[in-house]
Amino acid sequence: AQTVTQSQPEMSVQEAETVTLSCTYDTSESDYYLFWYKQPPSRQMILVIRQEAYKQQNATENRFSVNFQKAAKSFSLKISDSQLGDAAMYFCARPGGSNYKLTFGKGTLLTVNP
Amino acid sequence: NAGVTQTPKFQVLKTGQSMTLQCAQDMNHEYMSWYRQDPGMGLRLIHYSVGAGITDQGEVPNGYNVSRSTTEDFPLRLLSAAPSQTSVYFCASSYLRDGAGELFFGEGSRLTVL
Numbered sequence: 711a712q713t714v715t716q717s718q719p720e721m722s723v724q725e726a727e728t729v730t731l732s733c734t735y736d737t738s739e740s741d742y743y744l745f746w747y748k749q750p751p752s753r754q755m756i757l758v759i760r761q762e763a764y765k766q767q768n769a770t771e772n773r774f775s776v777n778f779q780k781a782a783k784s785f786s787l788k789i790s791d792s793q794l795g796d797a798a799m800y801f802c803a804r805p806g807g808s809n810y811k812l813t814f815g816k817g818t819l820l821t822v823n824p
Numbered sequence: 825n826a827g828v829t830q831t832p833k834f835q836v837l838k839t840g841q842s843m844t845l846q847c848a849q850d851m852n853h854e855y856m857s858w859y860r861q862d863p864g865m866g867l868r869l870i871h872y873s874v875g876a877g878i879t880d881q882g883e884v885p886n887g888y889n890v891s892r893s894t895t896e897d898f899p900l901r902l903l904s905a906a907p908s909q910t911s912v913y914f915c916a917s918s919y920l921r922d923g924a925g926e927l928f929f930g931e932g933s934r935l936t937v938l
Contacts, residue, residue: 719864745926755914755929801866810855810874810920811882812927816866 714802716815723792724823730777731787731818733802740764742805744778744785745812750798758800761785789820797822826850830915830930837905837937845900845933847915853928854920856898860884860911861932867914873898874920905937 714735723729735744746758761769761778768776773793777786785804789796799817806813831846849856857872859882869882873892887909889901898917902909913933918925 714866747927753912753932755916755927757926760926806869810918810925811857811869811872813869814859814867816864 714804714806714813714815716800716802716818718818719816720819720821722821722823723789725792725794727792728788728790729792729820731789731800731802731820733785733787733815735783735785735802735804737783737804739805744776745803746774746776746785746787747801747803747814748796748798749801749817750795755801759787792822794822794824796820828915828917828928828930830913830933832933833931834934835936837902837935839905839907839937841905843902843905843935845902845913845915845935847898847900847930848896849898849915849917849928850896851917851928852895853917853925854895855925856892856915856917857882857927858888858890858898858900859914859916861914862911870900870913902935905935907937909935910937911935 742763744761748756748758759771759774773790775788799819801817802815803812828849858870859867861867868884871890873879879890915930916927918927
């Protein structure tokens with residue numbers, strides 16, 4: 711079975727500091743996409759960032775960036791200058807079995823302390 | 825911009841009752857799916873569809889039925905509700921585009937089975 715592992719059930723960070731959320735996955739594919747989704751208390755699922763596996767360059771979206779290590783099958787999310795609004799559950803996801811069915815990790819609950 | 829619309833947002837059922845969670849999208853997405861979210865389990869795929877008339881099982885399909893008669897609608901039916909089906913349900917859709925497509929989520933439906 712295709713799996714996605716988020717080893718940190720909970721993390722906390724001070725406002726304005728940097729935090730890294732980890733994610734590892736398994737795959738037999740050579741070309742695929744990886745995603746980080748955010749779920750704030752409103753319950754809405756929001757795409758944070760997307761990485762194409764064939765691209766060497768790590769994806770960046772404003773304060774959010776990834777550290778993608780293809781050989782290690784690692785896909786961590788770095789949040790810089792953390793803000794109170796970043797407090798949420800974060801899910802790592804990758805296509806499982808076909809390119810459009812996403813398999814999600816169990817999530818990391820991020821708390822941002824003022 | 826309606827996006828993905830789920831109804832109802834909250835529902836309480838008694839064991840053995842049946843109900844249908846409605847999902848509609850107005851983005852002409854080929855792919856639609858249903859996930860359930862339980863504490864500590866992340867999101868797990870129940871059923872999915874790659875187009876009208878085509879459905880398939882995900883990771884946790886037992887106790888649920890789906891149909892896809894139109895591109896826009898993808899209802900999820902609980903045939904005989906059980907307490908184990910107490911969960912938050914999400915409908916999500918995307919383009920079929922080599923896995924690059926972002927999944928767009930509805931706001932979720934919280935179901936409680938007594």
